[in-house]
Amino acid sequence: MDFSHSAKSLDYQARLAEFMQSHIYPAEKAIHDRSEWGSDPVEAVPEMAGLKTEARARGLWNLFLPDEEYGAGLNNSEYAPLAEMMGRAIELAPEATNCSAPDTGNMEVLHLFGTAEQKERWLVPLLDGHIRSNFGMTEPAVASSDPRNLELSITPDGDSYIVNGRKWFSSGAMSKDSKVAIVMGVTNPDAPPKQRFSMILVPTDTEGVTTVRDVPVYGYRHRGGHAEVDYDNVRVPATNLISGPGEGYMIAQARLGPGRIHHCMRAIGQAERALSLMVDRAKSREAFGKRVADQGVIQDWIAESRLRIDQARLLVMRAAWLIDTQGNRAARVEVSAIKIVAPNVALWVIDKAVQVHGGMGVTDDTPLASMWANMRTLRIADGPDEVHKMVLARREIGRD
Numbered sequence: 001m002d003f004s005h006s007a008k009s010l011d012y013q014a015r016l017a018e019f020m021q022s023h024i025y026p027a028e029k030a031i032h033d034r035s036e037w038g039s040d041p042v043e044a045v046p047e048m049a050g051l052k053t054e055a056r057a058r059g060l061w062n063l064f065l066p067d068e069e070y071g072a073g074l075n076n077s078e079y080a081p082l083a084e085m086m087g088r089a090i091e092l093a094p095e096a097t098n099c100s101a102p103d104t105g106n107m108e109v110l111h112l113f114g115t116a117e118q119k120e121r122w123l124v125p126l127l128d129g130h131i132r133s134n135f136g137m138t139e140p141a142v143a144s145s146d147p148r149n150l151e152l153s154i155t156p157d158g159d160s161y162i163v164n165g166r167k168w169f170s171s172g173a174m175s176k177d178s179k180v181a182i183v184m185g186v187t188n189p190d191a192p193p194k195q196r197f198s199m200i201l202v203p204t205d206t207e208g209v210t211t212v213r214d215v216p217v218y219g220y221r222h223r224g225g226h227a228e229v230d231y232d233n234v235r236v237p238a239t240n241l242i243s244g245p246g247e248g249y250m251i252a253q254a255r256l257g258p259g260r261i262h263h264c265m266r267a268i269g270q271a272e273r274a275l276s277l278m279v280d281r282a283k284s285r286e287a288f289g290k291r292v293a294d295q296g297v298i299q300d301w302i303a304e305s306r307l308r309i310d311q312a313r314l315l316v317m318r319a320a321w322l323i324d325t326q327g328n329r330a331a332r333v334e335v336s337a338i339k340i341v342a343p344n345v346a347l348w349v350i351d352k353a354v355q356v357h358g359g360m361g362v363t364d365d366t367p368l369a370s371m372w373a374n375m376r377t378l379r380i381a382d383g384p385d386e387v388h389k390m391v392l393a394r395r396e397i398g399r400d
Contacts, residue, residue, distance in 0.1 A: 003317050009078035016060055016085050016097075023054055024089045024096065028367075031092075045223065051096035052129055060097050062127055064104045064262065070111060070127055076258055076320035080265045084313075087269020090374060091223060094266070098127070100223075102135040102171050105259045106182050109199070113243040113251055122180050122201060132175050134204075136167035136183040136229060137252070145387050147249065148193045152185035152231065154200055154241075161187075161200055161241060163234040166212075169381075174214045174225025179204055183231065184252065187245045197248030201240040208234035218373035257328035260335050260382055264316045264342035267378060268309060270371050271346040275305045277366060278353035292356065301352040312338070312345040333395050336388035343378040344385075350375060 005013070027047040055061055063082050065071025074082070086093035094100035103126055110123040125131045142149035152165025165185060172178050180203050187198040202209060210232065214225040243251060279302060282293035292298055316338045322331035350372045354361030361368050379385050 001318070001321060003077075003314075003321070005081065006078055009074065009081065012060070012063065012072065012074070012078075013081055013085065015058055016063075016082055019055060019058055019060055020085060020089065020093060023051055024093050027051060028089055028092055032364075045092070048092070048095060051092065052098070055097045056129070061129075062098050062107075064099045064258075065107065065111065065127075067111060070107075070123075075324045076261050077317065077324050080261060080317060080320045083262045083265035084269040084272070087266030088273040090266055090270060091370070095223060098129045099262075101259065101262070103133050104262065105255045106133045106135055106180075108258065109182060109242060109251055109255050112254060113247070115239070117239060118201060118242070125179075131179040132172055132177040132224065134170045134173035134178050134181045134224075134227070134229075136170045136173075136181050136202075136231075138167060138169045140166060140168045140228065145384050147184075147197065147252065150184065150186060150197065152183065154183070154185040154187045154198055156187070156238065156245075157235070159238050160235045161238055163200065163202060163208075163231045163236065166228065166230050168215055168226070168228035170227045170229050171222075172224035173204070173211060173227035173229055175223075178224065181209075181229070182242070184248050187248075191246060194249040195246040197252075198245050199242045199248045199251050200236060201242065202231070202234060202236055206234050206236060208232045217377050220370055220373050222374075254328060256382060257323060257331065257335055260339050261316065261320050261323065263378060263382060264312075264319075264338045267342040267346040267375060268313050268316065270375060271305070271309050271312070271349040274346070274350040274353040274368060274371060275302070275309065277368065278302065278305070278349070278356045281353075281356050298356060301356070305349045305352060308345045308348060312341050315341055333391055336383075336391040339383060339388045340385050340392075343375050346375040347372065347379075 030047065031045060062071040063074060064079055066073060066075050086097065086099060107123060107126050110119055114123055126133060138144040139150055139152060142151055144150065152167065155162045163183060163185065170181065173181065180201055182199050183202050184197055184199050186196050188196055208231060210230040212228040212230055214221055214227055217226060282298050283291060285292045319331050319334040319338050322334055350368055354368050357366060357368065360366060363369065
């Protein structure tokens with residue numbers, strides 16, 4: 001097991017680091033100074049178009065996709081440190097490089113399972129950044145942590161499918177640029193559990209698709225939003241079905257494995273940003289006759305943060321290595337492990353950074369409050385901690 005970075009990855013890391021310093025962080029500061037994060041963050045980032053143009057000109061585009069025909073040709077281990085760097089400015093950097101969820105997962109699905117027609121109509125404009133997309137899986141009326149509970153129906157009707165049901169937390173669906181949804185639902189309720197479901201492409205302007213509302217997360221409205229979407233007798237061509245009837249569960253597993261690597265590395269980037277802010281604040285303030293950084297309890301938090309971050313990173317890199325060398329299935333348990341560890345480590349570090357900042361830490365004068373909301377959400381998104389712990393426990397129980 002070799003965790004040394006390839007020359008290709010190191011080159012991308014250097015170029016991305018320079019882009020972050022020269023463009024992403026200044027844009028982040030300008031937006032903060034205008035106090036626009038809290039006004040209409042779904043759309044109100046005029047700097048984004050320029051950031052995308054600059055990123056693309058630097059070759060920092062579609063870094064997540066391992067196919068050189070469409071992306072940078074980086075494997076999971078090579079992309080992981082780039083995802084971590086982008087996680088430090090999670091509201092801007094992933095989107096600026098066309099590496100933001102849910103588009104990345106949707107592009108991976110289309111790349112792996114889409115027909116030539118589906119790729120031409122949807123994958124190409126997504127790769128070019130001309131449109132965005134959303135993903136409809138979670139439902140408000142059922143416990144969606146168990147996908148067998150999903151109720152949205154995808155019913156065959158001649159040369160079409162009729163889609164009926166309601167989704168929420170359809171990330172990205174509030175954006176005016178979101179032109180298509182990949183929706184998961186039931187095509188055969190009588191089939192075995194893993195064969196009941198399918199995924200289908202639904203253009204967002206199709207009759208019967210209604211965006212009900214944006215769902216705030218801890219009071220924050222994020223870029224693209226987390227929409228509740230109603231599908232009322234939505235008719236789409238049968239050719240919009242991805243892979244085939246009953247393939248939805250399989251596609252979901254293929255989509256979520258690498259996607260969880262990305263989420264976890266971005267979480268580590270958030271933790272690194274919080275640690276940096278904590279150290280800077282502790283060095284700049286004085287209390288009880290000495291720097292806050294010289295207080296024993298603060299030094300303990302800083303040291304513990306470094307230990308936890310580095311441990312989490314090693315675990316994530318091992319999962320990435322397993323996916324690269326043995327495939328998604330072989331890394332299933334390790335991916336569940338990192339999905340538990342990384343957000344919890346980030347939350348621990350962010351919480352300590354908030355404490356060191358005092359009153360400022362709970363305001364939007366620093367990114368810490370927003371970071372905390374993001375990371376707390378990640379303990380539920382892409383499977384709650386409890387489901388991933390069940391995966392780990394079952395492996396341990398099943399050992400000889």
